[in-house]
Amino acid sequence: MPATAPDSTVAPTGAPDAPRSPREPIVRFDKVRKSFGTLTVLDDLDFEVGFNEKIAIIGPSGSGKTTILRVLMTLVEPESGVVWVDGRPLWHKQVNGKLVRADQRHLHEVRKDIGMVFQHFNLFPHMSVMRNITEAPIHVLGKSKAQAREEASALLAKVGLDDKADQFPSQLSGGQKQRVAIARALAMQPKVMLFDEVTSALDPELVGEVLSILRDLARETDMAMLIVTHEMGFARDVADRVVFFDRGQVAEQGDPVKIFSEPENPRTQSFLKAVLEH
Amino acid sequence: MGLRFDWDWAFAWEILPRLLEGAWITLQATVVGFALALAIGLLLALGRRGPRLLSIPTTVFIEFVRSTPLLVQLYVLYFILPNFGISMSAFLTGVIGLGLHYGTYLSEVYRAGIENVPRGQWEAAIALNFGTRTTWKNIVLPQAIPPMLPAFGNYFIVMFKETPLLSAITVVELLQTAKIIGSRTFSYVEPYTLVGIIFLMLSYPAALVVNRLEARFARYRS
Amino acid sequence: MGLDLLPVLIRGAGITIQLTLVSAALALGMALVAGLARLSPLWPLRFAAGLYVEVFRGTSVLVQLFWFYFALPLFGIRLDAFTAGVLALGLNVGAYGAEVVRGAIRSVPVGQTEAAIALNFTPWQRMRRIILPQAFVLMLPPFGNQLIELLKATALVSLITIPEMTFQGLTLRQTTGRTNEIFLWLLVLYFAVAYPLTLGVRWIERRVGAYTRA
Numbered sequence: 001m002p003a004t005a006p007d008s009t010v011a012p013t014g015a016p017d018a019p020r021s022p023r024e025p026i027v028r029f030d031k032v033r034k035s036f037g038t039l040t041v042l043d044d045l046d047f048e049v050g051f052n053e054k055i056a057i058i059g060p061s062g063s064g065k066t067t068i069l070r071v072l073m074t075l076v077e078p079e080s081g082v083v084w085v086d087g088r089p090l091w092h093k094q095v096n097g098k099l100v101r102a103d104q105r106h107l108h109e110v111r112k113d114i115g116m117v118f119q120h121f122n123l124f125p126h127m128s129v130m131r132n133i134t135e136a137p138i139h140v141l142g143k144s145k146a147q148a149r150e151e152a153s154a155l156l157a158k159v160g161l162d163d164k165a166d167q168f169p170s171q172l173s174g175g176q177k178q179r180v181a182i183a184r185a186l187a188m189q190p191k192v193m194l195f196d197e198v199t200s201a202l203d204p205e206l207v208g209e210v211l212s213i214l215r216d217l218a219r220e221t222d223m224a225m226l227i228v229t230h231e232m233g234f235a236r237d238v239a240d241r242v243v244f245f246d247r248g249q250v251a252e253q254g255d256p257v258k259i260f261s262e263p264e265n266p267r268t269q270s271f272l273k274a275v276l277e278h
Numbered sequence: 279m280g281l282r283f284d285w286d287w288a289f290a291w292e293i294l295p296r297l298l299e300g301a302w303i304t305l306q307a308t309v310v311g312f313a314l315a316l317a318i319g320l321l322l323a324l325g326r327r328g329p330r331l332l333s334i335p336t337t338v339f340i341e342f343v344r345s346t347p348l349l350v351q352l353y354v355l356y357f358i359l360p361n362f363g364i365s366m367s368a369f370l371t372g373v374i375g376l377g378l379h380y381g382t383y384l385s386e387v388y389r390a391g392i393e394n395v396p397r398g399q400w401e402a403a404i405a406l407n408f409g410t411r412t413t414w415k416n417i418v419l420p421q422a423i424p425p426m427l428p429a430f431g432n433y434f435i436v437m438f439k440e441t442p443l444l445s446a447i448t449v450v451e452l453l454q455t456a457k458i459i460g461s462r463t464f465s466y467v468e469p470y471t472l473v474g475i476i477f478l479m480l481s482y483p484a485a486l487v488v489n490r491l492e493a494r495f496a497r498y499r500s
Numbered sequence: 501m502g503l504d505l506l507p508v509l510i511r512g513a514g515i516t517i518q519l520t521l522v523s524a525a526l527a528l529g530m531a532l533v534a535g536l537a538r539l540s541p542l543w544p545l546r547f548a549a550g551l552y553v554e555v556f557r558g559t560s561v562l563v564q565l566f567w568f569y570f571a572l573p574l575f576g577i578r579l580d581a582f583t584a585g586v587l588a589l590g591l592n593v594g595a596y597g598a599e600v601v602r603g604a605i606r607s608v609p610v611g612q613t614e615a616a617i618a619l620n621f622t623p624w625q626r627m628r629r630i631i632l633p634q635a636f637v638l639m640l641p642p643f644g645n646q647l648i649e650l651l652k653a654t655a656l657v658s659l660i661t662i663p664e665m666t667f668q669g670l671t672l673r674q675t676t677g678r679t680n681e682i683f684l685w686l687l688v689l690y691f692a693v694a695y696p697l698t699l700g701v702r703w704i705e706r707r708v709g710a711y712t713r714a
Contacts, residue, residue: 122615
């Protein structure tokens with residue numbers, strides 16, 4: 001697991017709209033816009049994530065919450081605006097003081113800081129669990145096979161699957177697959193981890209084992225975590241900040257306890273009412 | 279790319295009408311052959327669903343025809359049928375050969391199309407007390423046929439491209455016409471190239487149309 | 501029953517199989533090259549591959565055969581019959597194969613590409629380590645079917661006098677006049693080679709089906 005940095009620990013509560021730490025935010029969206037056809041999914045979005053901050057993103061479907069993650073993971077290119085990751089532009093590069101569209105090499109460079117876990121796992125079916133986890137560290141980070149395997153074993157132990165190293169994804173349950181997917185993403189040691197509704201595709205009895213891993217990660221690591229989720233109880237317990245995203249904009253954000261008990265925005269209120277009462 | 283010889287435009291222009299006559303025969307053979315294949319295909323598909331006495335010989339026939347070359351089948355019809363007292367024009371022989379061969383492929387399309395109609399439809403028809411005939415006519419076939427159309431279209435184009443085989447049993451279609459011109463004038467390039475171009479100009483737009491059909495009927499698939 | 505005719509026919513069968521294998525090798529090569537080229541971000545590659553595929557799929561294989569054998573000499577390139585046959589068959593089936601390759605690569609779920617991007621693989625690594633291995637399995641059944649079609653298409657080269665099985669049959673007919681027996685044996689021999697292949701392809705289809713459902 002990434003070592004916890006000794007400085008800039010954050011208190012679990014604080015001012016609602018400010019970044020959590022005095023450092024430069026690790027992620028910054030600067031007037032980012034993205035439309036799909038006539039539907040504007042990110043509407044000149046301004047958004048920041050503090051170093052080490054754990055953010056839960058909630059909201060109705062179609063609000064654009066998944067698109068935030070996909071833009072950050074370089075899966076979707078924004079039409080306008082700038083995305084900053086750890087002080088560097090993501091979709092642009094700086095040439096003679098100006099921002100120019102980034103090329104593949106620049107994307108590859110900045111992408112190192114970001115990792116993602118998908119709703120549908122996306123494990124590589126033709127590789128064993130061990131190979132799923134070690135393939136990228138070996139071929140992208142250049143680690144030796146021995147070192148990658150050692151680190152992978154530690155990660156597998158952490159997610160409770162050390163006996164499954166030689167099995168194939170088709171032999172695992174949904175919850176186990178997702179835990180492998182988390183280990184695979186962690187093996188790349190990103191500074192920001194993105195979780196796209198990682199429990200939504202799981203049978204209800206398997207959700208808990210995955211949420212438990214996420215809880216541990218939130219508590220023990222200093223990665224920033226962006227968690228898009230429908231699990232409201234989990235969000236309230238784990239997040240430093242909850243963001244309610246609606247129609248391409250941050251409709252409301254702040255301390256989880258406050259958002260869930262006394263939301264100010266009427267849209268937040270009706271959303272929470274619809275979600276929590278059935 | 280420099281052509282290291284002379285392409286005789288005058289010659290090409292001169293033989294074009296004759297080639298188009300051959301192309302007309304080709305088209306006729308395709309249409310008649312395809313109509314025959316549609317009918318035979320349906321019969322074979324129904325035969326496969328019938329009692330064992332019928333379905334087993336049908337299946338054997340289909341497997342046998344699909345595993346042997348069309349050319350050899352054409353020779354069989356052309357050389358052997360007369361021995362049984364059946365004498366037909368080469369065109370008719372060729373068309374029957376095409377119809378039988380592609381009938382077996384189309385029977386597979388029919389079969390898949392019918393099986394793609396969800397079981398629930400059959401059950402609803404029973405629950406609503408439809409008779410067999412009405413079930414097929416009003417419920418099953420209307421749902422089965424639209425998705426089959428792109429596959430039919432594809433086979434139509436395939437058959438069109440296979441008609442030159444009929445030249446081997448002396449049908450004077452497009453390729454045979456080119457062969458005759460070539461052997462008479464010893465200029466082969468213009469005739470064969472024009473044949474290729476004519477085929478391309480007919481089959482490519484047809485393929486685009488079939489692609490459109492495929493896209494349109496994609497929504498019928500689950 | 502005409503068993504004495506068999507040796508000649510089987511000698512032709514040897515040529516048939518040779519033709520099939522060599523053409524298949526060419527077809528496989530062309531399929532991979534053209535299929536990948538059609539997915540390339542560079543448009544000249546896409547265009548060239550697209551042109552090859554549409555021309556060879558849109559014209560009849562017999563026409564292509566005749567063109568290679570009769571028209572090419574007038575460009576100064578004289579091919580012997582066997583080479584012309586292999587070229588025509590290989591390029592024709594290769595064009596269909598290119599579409600199989602392209603289709604198989606596009607069938608790999610998009611989530612695989614996204615996961616590979618998330619793990620920061622380079623585009624080449626993505627193709628080589630993640631997409632192609634999965635696409636390859638999907639290509640096997642259609643390739644198997646193409647092989648069977650190729651086998652049947654070799655009969656056409658009898659028309660440019662290559663002494664494969666059908667040609668031997670026709671020659672025998674002219675020398676012995678025993679039409680019925682010859683053609684019966686011809687059909688049986690083709691069936692004997694093609695049908696086991698068909699069963700093999702169906703077995704592969706079932707295995708691949710199970711694998712993709714897992």
